[in-house]
Every structure is written in structure tokens, then in C-alpha cells.
Amino acid sequence: MSHDKIVYMANQIAAFFNSQPEAQRAEGVATHINKFWEPRMRRQFFEKLEAGAAFDPLVVKAAELVNRPETA
């Protein structure tokens, strides 16, 4: 499979929360990533975010609430 997994997974999470009530969306995505993504996945997440990867706008919005892992 050739899709970028980190971007794909984040956008899948956003697809779920996009259907939830407005107030819960960004926090829902961020909480989910914080709870289930290992630090190196979140590190890659921020790298791709900064590189301008094709994230869903909700993911971009939620990124402020995602815990930045300590640098390795």
C-alpha cells in the first residue's frame, strides 16, 4: 500500500470526529491521538504537519492540543 500511514490514520480519526457535535471535534481528535499514539508516531505526525502533508483541516486544528513528545 502506498498511502502515508500517519496522515491516513489521522484523517480516519478526523472522519469520525467530523460527524460529532462541533464543540467535541478538535478535542476528540487530539485526545484520541494523545491516548493511543506512541511518541514516535506523534513525532512523525508533527514532522508531517510541518512539512504540509495533506491532513484533514480538523487534524490541523486539533494539532494544537496534541502533546508534543520529548525529542528523542
Add this chain to the structure above:
Amino acid sequence: MTLIQEIDYGTPASKSDKTVTLTIDGRDITVPEGTSIMRAAMEAGIEVPKLCATDMVDAFGSCRLCLVEIEGRNGTPSSCTTPVADGIKVKTQTQRLKDIRKGVMELYISDHPLDCLTCAANGDCELQDMAGAVGLRDVRYGYEGGNHVKARDTSGDINAMWMPKDESNPYFTYDPSKCIVCSRCVRACEEVQGTFALTIEGRGFDSRVSPGMHEDFLSSECVSCGACVQACPTATLTEKSVIEIGQPEHSEITTCAYCGVGCSFKAEMRGEELVRMVPYKDGQANRGHSCVKGRFAWGYANHEDRILSPMIRETVSEPWREVSWDEALTFTANKFKSIQDKYGRDSVGGITSSRCTNEETFLVQKLIRAGFGNNNVDTCARVCHSPTGYGLGQTFGTSAGTQNFDSVEQTDVVMIIGANPTDAHPVFGSRLKKRLRQGAKLIVLDPRKIELVDTAHIKADYHLPLRPGTNVAVVTSLAHVIVTEKLYDEAFIRERCDWDEFEDWAEFVSEARHSPEEVEKVSGVPADLIRGAARLYAKGGNGSIYYGLGVTEHSQGSTTVIAIANLAMATGNIGREGVGVNPLRGQNNVQGSCDMGSFPHELPGYRHISDANTRSIFEDLWGVQLNPEPGLRIPNMLDAAVEGTFKGIYIQGEDILQSDPDTKHVAAGLAAMECVVVQDLFLNETANYAHVFLPGSTFLEKDGTFTNAERRINMVSRVMTPKNGYADWEVTQLLAQAMGLNWNYTHPSEIMAEIAATTPSFANVSYEFLREKGSVQWPCNDAHPNGSPIMHVDGFVRGKGKFIRTEYVATDEKTGPRFPLLLTTGRILSQYNVGAQTRRTGNTAWHPEDVLEIHPHDAENRGLKDGDWVRLASRSGETTLRAQVSERMSPGVVYTTFHHPVTQANVITTDFSDWATNCPEYKVTAVQVSPSNGPSEWQEEYEAQARQSRRIVHVEPAE
């Protein structure tokens, strides 16, 4: 140690609350109304002679041995068919009864072989016991007349009445010459198993037990559950192991190590040799029933393929080298340490086993968290029921099924979604079928016409043959009907759930795009079926939902679980007997492995690793600092391995190369690691990429506990010495010690004590308690001292039940011109998971290879006939297997199993996964099927690699 003898009360217990008092042989006896006189007598310790009665099946009254006299009533009624009545006076032994019984026995014995000394049932024959009980001393009729016993008569002519022994079934024999036509086997097949494979053919003296239409057992519909063998009072149906070994002399209660039903068995032994496994009537999950796997398929424990010596190698291209335990463990510990020194603390991890005990799983996650110093631990639930954990956790507050299996006896409407209980959870399937025959209604959501849709005496009221991948759309549409037609239970919702969240959800599901008419367009399910099913579930009485991996193994697996929970809350079907949401869990201890903290984000008892209070409980006890960050899940581990940041893994009892999706990606991940440690019974597929092999032990060789799909903690008993030298928990402890951890457990009970001390839902669980109670369902603590058969009784665990919107998002795995069909995968009755165990038993008689089920239209379009070799290809890979043309499939959908490594069905499956949990989307793969004339390139390469990798250099013992 003694042989556990269960009392046979002759007829099933009555469930009436009203009691009746009668007198039997001068003793006053009080029993529930509806009890038979036979059972009432037995409860008082008076054993009325009987042959055709046994308490697993209803009374039949054919043998005429259990006759009694009742004061003031005429004749001699049979005590099995006569219910008790207030004040009656019963006599079980009078001259008249003695004469009748002796006469009846005399007739039985006149047509029965007198080879008692060499008979396999010698020591366990009810016919012999009854001959003794009635004082039979001679048979006046002689043995020369018409009979079923002798192949030829005295003049040497063929006896047409005689039939040879049927030895076709791999596990038991049928010897018609020993049959007394009591019909116990026929009734067990009907009433207990629900297969109706047996009948009585002929009339009068010609009557004989017949599988199907005078077939042999193996060719008939018989599913080899063993209920008939258990019911047989003579040697007519006998386990081949008993014929070979003889009668057992002691037994232990233990728990089956196959599926998540968790049946209790008596392991009947002679010395350390297992003679047979007999389902235990007091087993609270199985109530005395079994399936072909638990009852018979335990021969793998002694299979020649078992690896009994540790082995190591530097690279996977070398052959294995047998070494001592010491050398293997030191080698492993050094490897892990040097990897961590070189690549960092997070570069290693492990996988706990859903086939091992709670105690063993607890130790593996402890080794990883406390020894490796990270949270890179996961378990096979990742690829099966992780969405259940997420979905039920979000909505109800706890990630487990809400009911016990007994609850099915109270249900009125059963909805089965993406599960096939008669194949995958057979004993529950039989209990369900019994309830359905009593009149409960049935709704099936499945792309396949599973057995329950239309089988003997059962027909689903609604079968919704949805297109794979559209579960969320269809379940949300059921909710649409329930809300828009106001079929919901407002009182329940107002009391138990958050009303605002309900209103938000109700508004969401009411939108026109969720209507059955709209959903029909994507799911292919006719709108009127969705409407009818919704009305039946909402208003048909106690509604229960049972679901399986057809729900979870999708891109939207977690969303479907949430949708199911919404449905149950909206209709008030939670918190009492007969209702609930019930995930049918795959492996014997997959529930337990999740409970024991096998997930990378959770400590035991489903407490998030980021919670400092929970961490401190373990930190204080273990004397280490725990990492507060979640670790890698299995697919993430493999991704990290391919990227080069994950280098070592300890895998206990799990074959990820065969069971996990996208085999090529799994193989690439494993190949990129520097130290793969596999602990297993056999050189499984994953071991082809391993550097260390630590021999594992079977469930017969260890003490411990398994937790089944109803949260029931069952005892596992060691009945033989581990052939490999150690139980699996000991191997993990040795590895921990080699890595410098100071572990000194001397028995699994000490591990359970640690679990209880650290995990609130297990607080009152101990081996003493389990031995006393037989089993207990968690939560078991001061609030629930006797455990919790039903959950959420007075309110949801999370407080208020939470309704959550469930938007249907189509999977990105789509059919197109190159891959026009949808493949869905599953399992079959006789095989289990990757087949490592069942393929090494007689069960291969039923399923020697994986086949591709395909609808006749799709087969015809491709010029395929039943039995043809076909090439099955997806975007991920291709394999070949035989086609089975079957109308169980919908057009456009094909199906196969993943039990055989030769097929490697997971070469085909993709790396799409559930949005919340990364649970792989096994159930939807776009494929093409075409004729084939040989194995695929991948199969050939794989076979060569496996052969190369499995070479072992046997070391001659020094001196």
C-alpha cells in the same frame, strides 16, 4: 486424586419457584414443581434403575426400567415421565416392580454381546450396572434367535440384522451390535447439540441408530460434538482413546484452550496419560456440552512436531541450533540489552498471548513495562476485538460483554451481527439454537447465509445480507427506524442515559440519509427488511445482540460497536437477563489478555497508562518507574521495524505472520528486526523469521486461569508434566531473571494474588475462591462479592450511558474493474485460528485445506466449477486455492478461512484498519478470482523460505 463422578439425576432440573412435597419410599421429599419422580428420588439419594433417561435430555420413557408404584394410581408409571404431585406416596421397589425390571433386562441382554471383559465400556457401562441392580441371573431366551450381535448364525449363514462397526469418525466408533436403542444419542444430538444428525431407522426389532440416511458418521451431518458419545449408556458409541487406553482412574476440572466460550471439562487421566476430555455439567459456560475441538482435538499436545528444546541462531538464514535453556535465555537477554543500548529503550517490545493464562499474560506485560522499561506490549486482540474495547468503553464505560451465557435462555429476540456461532463458538451456538427452537426470534446481519439463517428447526425471521463494509450504515438505519417510529424506551433512556446526548443522537439518526430506503442503495439490503428487523428488535421482548469479528474487523469497526451500543440503550435492552450486548470473543483467553493490561496504553483493569495514580500502584509494588506514554500497537511495531526504529520482539504464543493482515508487510517487519523471540508449541510461521525459539507448554501442562467471553474466570489445571520442562509463566520468569529482574513466583496463584492486589475489578479473586465457586465473573470485589453475571444492572459503569453519533464512512478498499469481488474471511467449526493446534489432530478429516466459497453466478462468469484451483488476487498479493461453489454467498462476495499456511489468506488482505484501534480490515478486500493451474509465485517463495528456515541441527549430547 479420584475420578470425578457426576450424579445423573435422570431428567433436567425444573426451574419452577413453587415446591411440592411427596413421599418416596417412606421419606418426605420437597422439590420444585415439574420435577420428575425419578429426579426427586435421586435428589434424596434413591436411585431408580434407568437406561433411557439422563439429565442432559428430556424424559423419553422408553426403557421401562424406571417404573414405580404410586399409591392410589393404577399401573406402574415410569418415574422419568411422571411429574411429582403434592402428597403422593411413591414406592420404587416392590415385588411387582422387581419382576417387571428383571424381565425387561432379560430381553435387553438376550440381544447384547456378552464380551464384557474385553469391552471398552467395562467399568463404565450402565447396562452392566442395571443388570446388576435388578439382579439378573440368567437369560431364559438363549442367544440363538434373531439378533444384532453375531455376523453369522450357527449354520454359518449371514445375519442380515448385524451391522459392522462404523469407525469413520476420527475420534469415536459406532458399534451397532451393542446398541440398546435407548435413543439417548438421538435426543442429545437434537436437544443438546441441535444438529439433528441422528435418527432411529426401522421399526420394532429392526430399529437402529442411523446417522443421516443410513450413512457413516463422517459422511453424515454429524459435527462430532461428542454429545451422543457422552449420552451412550453402553459401548455403542465409544471414544477411540478409551478403546486404545482403557478407563481413566482420576480426573481434574480444567478449561478448554480453544475458543472464547471457555467450556469446563473433566480431563480424565490414567497416570499422566490423557484418556479423554468430558464436558463438565457444572461448567457454568457450557453446562455439560462441548464441540469437536475441546472434546477431541487435544492430540496436538503429543504431536511429533512439538519443539521441546530451546533453539537459537544468529541469522534466520542459518539452521536452528538446539541449546540449553540457560544459553537460550542468556543469548536473548544479551540481545535485548544490546539492542536497547544501541537503538534506545523503545526499540524493543512484546506480544502477549490470548492462548496463555491470565497469569502468563500478566507476566509478559510486566516484563515489558518493568523490564524493558517501555509500553510496547500488545496482544492478538488488536486484530480481533480491540474495537469492542474502544466502543463499549466509550458508551458503557467498560470493555466487555454485558451478559453471561445463561442469559440466552431468557432472550426473546436475538440479533446476530457478523458472527457465526455454530462454527466459531459452537457450544454457545447450541445453547442459542435451543432457545430459538423454543420460539425466540432471530435477526441475522451477515453477507453470508450462515448456518443459523436456515437450519434444522431454525429459520431466521430476518436475514439482512449486507454488502461487506456497510455495517455502520445498516445498524444506524435500524436506529433510524426505532427513533422515527418512536419505538425507543424513553423511561430507560431518561433514567440511565444522558438525555441531551440521546436527543442529539436521535436527531442525527433521524436524518433522511439514514432511512432504510437510502441505506438500501449502499448496503444492498431491502428497506423493508431493515424496517422489519428494527421493529422486531425494539418491540419483541428481551432483545439481545451477539456480535463477532464481522463487526470489528473493519475500517469502521469501533463505530459499529458504538452503533450497537446505541441500539441497545435506545431500546432499554441492557442491565437484566435476556438482553445485552455480547461480543463473541475468539480465543480462549482474549478477554483475559485484555483485562491483564496487554494493550500498550492500558495497565491491568483498563486503566490508562497516563494516570499517575494507577502507575504508582504498580511502581510501588515493582520498584520501578513506569513510562507514562502509550506504547506501539502491533501494526505500529511492524511499521517502526520497517523504518528501523524497532529491533527486537518477544512473542508468546502468537503467530502474527499467519494471523495478521498483509503478510508481506509483516514479513518485512520481522525480517528487519535483529532479535525475534518466539515462544510456542511448534515452529509456527512467525518462527521462520525468529532468532530464538523457546518451547511453550500446553494448557494441560500448567495451572492458571482463562477468562472467557462472559468475563468468567475459569481454572486451568495441570494434569501432566510440561514436556518442554517449564510452564509458559516459568519461561517468562526465567527470561526476566536473565534480564536481571528479581522475580520469584513459585506458583501462578501468587501471580493472581498480585493481580488482585493491584486491580480493583479482580480484588476478591483468589485460587481458593475460584476452587470454592468453580468460577466467577469479574468485577469481583467488595461491591460484587460473588462476581457479576450481568453488568450495568443499576446503572452504567461510566455513570450515564453515552449515545454517540455514528456516521457511515465507506472504506477506501473499493471494488473496481481489476478487483470486482469482495473477499471476506472467517473460520470453520473443526479448525481453530491459524490451525497450529487443530491441523495437528484428526480434525483435518473435516477441513484439510482452505477453500474459496463463491456464488454460482460469479463462478459461472469465470468458468469455474466446484473443486477447481483458482487464483485469488488483491492489490496486496495473490494466492491459489480450491473453489467451492456455494449459494451461502451473495453474488459479488467470496469467502475463505485462514487456517492453513499453504494458502496464506492474509497475503490477500490489506493494511487498512479501524480508525480508532488499528484493528485490521480483514472482512473487506477487493479481489479478482480466476482459473489457475498452480501455486502463486508468493506461495512458492514462501514454501522455499519456510523449508530453509525450519532446518534444525541436532546437537549430540556431550560425552
